[in-house]
Every structure is written in C-alpha cells, then in structure tokens.
Amino acid sequence: MVQSQRSKPAAPRTSRRRRVAADRARREIKSADQRRTDILDAALRLFAKRGFNETTVGDIAAEAGMATGTVYLYFPSKEHVLQGLHDRFRELNESSVTNAAVDAVDRAARGEDIDYRDTIDAILDAIAKHFRENRDLVVVCTKYRPELVDPKYSPATEHFGVVARALEAGVSLGKIHTSDPEMTAYLMDAAVALNLHTHITYGDPPDLDRLIAAAKEMFHKALELPAGSKATAAAKLSARRAGSPRGSGSPRRKAVR
Numbered sequence: 376m377v378q379s380q381r382s383k384p385a386a387p388r389t390s391r392r393r394r395v396a397a398d399r400a401r402r403e404i405k406s407a408d409q410r411r412t413d414i415l416d417a418a419l420r421l422f423a424k425r426g427f428n429e430t431t432v433g434d435i436a437a438e439a440g441m442a443t444g445t446v447y448l449y450f451p452s453k454e455h456v457l458q459g460l461h462d463r464f465r466e467l468n469e470s471s472v473t474n475a476a477v478d479a480v481d482r483a484a485r486g487e488d489i490d491y492r493d494t495i496d497a498i499l500d501a502i503a504k505h506f507r508e509n510r511d512l513v514v515v516c517t518k519y520r521p522e523l524v525d526p527k528y529s530p531a532t533e534h535f536g537v538v539a540r541a542l543e544a545g546v547s548l549g550k551i552h553t554s555d556p557e558m559t560a561y562l563m564d565a566a567v568a569l570n571l572h573t574h575i576t577y578g579d580p581p582d583l584d585r586l587i588a589a590a591k592e593m594f595h596k597a598l599e600l601p602a603g604s605k606a607t608a609a610a611k612l613s614a615r616r617a618g619s620p621r622g623s624g625s626p627r628r629k630a631v632r
Contacts, residue, residue, distance in 0.1 A: 411449050413439045415463060418456045423511040427457060427519040458521040464512050469537070471501040476541035483548055491550040495594050498538060499567060503587050506571040517576040538563060542598075551598040563594060 405413070417438035421430040432453050436443040450456045479494040506513050542556035553559045567590050573579050580586055 422515045461521045471505045473537045475501040513575040517572045552600045
C-alpha cells in the first residue's frame with residue numbers, strides 16, 4: 376500500500392509589486408548628500424581602475440546602482456564629477472591640516488610651552504597621512520585635472536590661512552621667525568604636496584619617509600628663531616599686518632612669480 380505524501384505548505388511568496396515597492400523605499404531613504412557621495416565613490420573606483428576617458432556617466436550610474444539620469448541630477452557632466460573628487464580631496468586635506476594647526480594654537484592659548492618643531496612636524500605628518508590614506512583619490516586628482524571643467528578653476532586654499540594663523544601665533548609668542556607667515560604656509564604646502572602627488576602616483580621620489588624627514592628639517596631651520604630676535608620678529612609681523620591691504624587671507628597664485 377502506497378502512502379500518499381503530504382505536500383508541505385508553500386512558503387508565502389512576496390509579490391513582484393511588493394518587492395519593487397520595498398526596493399523603491401530602500402532607495403528613497405537615502406539623502407541627497409548620500410546619493411552624491413555614492414556617485415563620487417563609484418566614479419573614484421572607475422577612474423582609478425579604468426581611467427577617466429574610458430569611463431562614461433552610464434558606467435558611473437551602474438557602479439553606483441542608480442539610473443543614469445540620477446547622476447545628471449547631481450552633476451551636469453562627467454567632468455563635474457571629476458571636479459567633485461578634487462573638491463573632496465581638498466576638503467579632506469584641509470580638515471587634517473586644520474586639526475594639527477588648531478591644536479597647537481589652542482595649547483599655546485592655554486599657556487602650554489609649545490615647541491614649534493612639534494607643530495611643523497604635526498602639520499607635515501597630517502598632510503602625508505592624508506595622501507597615504509587616500510591613494511586612489513590622489514592618483515585620480517594627479518592624472519586628471521579639474522581644468523577639464525573650467526580653465527579658470529583654482530582650488531581653494533583655506534588651509535593655507537589656517538597654517539598662516541598658526542605661524543602668526545608662533546611669531547607673536549616668540550617661538551618662530553618669519554616675516555611672512557602667509558607665504559611661508561603656502562610654500563610649506565607647495566614644497567610637500569607636489570612631491571607627495573608624484574610619489575603616490577608614479578613612485579617618484581621613491582622614499583616617502585626621507586621626503587617628509589627632509590621637509591621637516593628644512594622648515595625647522597627656516598623658522599628657527601635667531602638669538603635675541605623675539606621682539607624683532609613680532610614687531611616685523613605687526614608692521615606687515617598694519618601695511619597689508621589683504622590681511623591674513625590665503626595667498627593667491629598669481630602673486631607668485
């Protein structure tokens with residue numbers, strides 16, 4: 376006698392309409408900032424792997440898991456996506472440098488004895504750390520320039536202002552010597568950033584630790600306070616502030632000849 380087998384009750388199936396609605400709900404909870412971040416993250420992966428010219432807006436959309444039209448809601452073109460990556464790089468760099476500079480100024484304001492060499496080291500270490508931790512972003516920003524969007528594009532240099540103010544505080548406290556903290560801050564970044572870009576992207580110079588060590592030694596010596604010149608350095612800085620029409624803003628590239 377053959378026993379009939381009882382069929383197990385079928386598991387409830389979610390209708391296609393309900394799945395689509397659930398997927399749509401999951402997509403809709405993302406904020407505009409998160410969608411913009413997703414687009415930049417996807418573009419960074421593709422630009423680093425394939426190259427800028429070989430990547431389309433459709434590729435970026437697919438990588439980000441969204442429709443091509445959605446990308447265009449946030450960026451008018453692929454070139455504007457690239458500019459967004461340059462802005463991200465600058466913002467991250469500013470944040471790391473600002474933290475190092477502000478910490479030194481705050482400690483000095485509390486009356487702590489600050490060694491100017493430690494502050495210089497902290498700023499340069501922050502810049503190097505930022506480059507090391509964002510290699511793909513460095514490579515993309517080195518190889519593909521934002522001038523593709525706007526020939527007059529010039530990256531903001533707010534962190535120069537932060538470092539300049541830290542240097543001004545050091546002069547006022549009699550810790551360092553420089554008659555132009557603003558331009559000194561600009562040169563600190565220029566001397567290190569270009570070499571970091573080429574090191575991360577092309578392996579030149581080959582030894583990053585030597586580069587940073589040499590940069591620290593150079594700026595230690597450049598900012599070292601000559602004996603008996605505390606009052607003189609502070610006076611020169613005060614005179615320069617009084618005579619400068621631009622105050623302590625960021626140095627402009629066209630001022631460099």
